[in-house]
Amino acid sequence: DAGITQxxxxxxxxxxxxxxxxxxxxENHRYxxxxxxxxxxxxxxxxxxxxxxxxxxxxxSDGYSVSRSKTEDFLLTLESATSSxxxxxxxxxxxRVGETQYFGPGTRLLVL
Amino acid sequence: xxxxxxxxxxxSVQEGDSAVIKCTYSDSASNYFPWYKQELGKRPQLIxxxxxxxxxxxxxxxxxxxxxxxxxxxxxxxxxQPEDSAVYFCAASSGGGADxxxxxxxxxxxxxx
Numbered sequence: 001d002a003g004i005t006q007x008x009x010x011x012x013x014x015x016x017x018x019x020x021x022x023x024x025x026x027e028n029h030r031y032x033x034x035x036x037x038x039x040x041x042x043x044x045x046x047x048x049x050x051x052x053x054x055x056x057x058x059x060x061s062d063g064y065s066v067s068r069s070k071t072e073d074f075l076l077t078l079e080s081a082t083s084s085x086x087x088x089x090x091x092x093x094x095x096r097v098g099e100t101q102y103f104g105p106g107t108r109l110l111v112l
Numbered sequence: 113x114x115x116x117x118x119x120x121x122x123x124s125v126q127e128g129d130s131a132v133i134k135c136t137y138s139d140s141a142s143n144y145f146p147w148y149k150q151e152l153g154k155r156p157q158l159i160x161x162x163x164x165x166x167x168x169x170x171x172x173x174x175x176x177x178x179x180x181x182x183x184x185x186x187x188x189x190x191x192x193q194p195e196d197s198a199v200y201f202c203a204a205s206s207g208g209g210a211d212x213x214x215x216x217x218x219x220x221x222x223x224x225x
């Protein structure tokens with residue numbers, strides 16, 4: 001597996017609390033992505049980054065924000081978690097646009 | 113933007129038989145088509161990919177075909193084995209946009225003993 005880690009791997013939180021998920025890579029890849037995976041919906045893009053401090057919205061960005069202050073780290077923040085954000089979150093990296101993406105191990109988030 | 117449709121959503125085959133999963137895409141500018149396998153509780157992992165200048169690619173029991181005119185591509189698995197049971201995702205490049213790949217909704221492949 002490519003050098004991608006996600007933390008935490010599991011989290012239980014309450015509605016209304018802020019949550020930050022971290023993706024860390026050691027591959028020096030330029031592009032980083034956050035997806036959520038829900039039954040029947042496949043992988044849906046939340047936000048992506050094409051360089052340090054360069055980010056943009058994906059298909060399901062409402063309620064999420066991101067930051068990338070270093071090449072190796074891409075943070076996903078749920079400002080005020082809701083039950084609809086209960087999901088499995090995957091980070092992915094790529095060294096070229098429109099090319100193979102390599103996925104992290106995922107974070108399972110439960111919002112009560 | 114790109115739209116990828118994947119069928120079927122569930123496929124059950126007898127061990128030893130072949131399995132075929134089909135995807136269609138909408139953006140004629142897409143030029144890269146990977147397939148991912150996701151086992152239960154694990155991350156999606158690339159198993160094979162194809163580019164728009166190639167019609168077919170094989171890797172042991174796995175093959176992918178691409179029809180650019182019809183804008184569809186397929187994954188073929190021959191001599192299926194129990195370890196092939198997983199969810200398979202197709203994807204298409206988003207015509208060069210930085211948002212990368214657009215994924216199909218996945219096919220749950222079940223290998224019956």
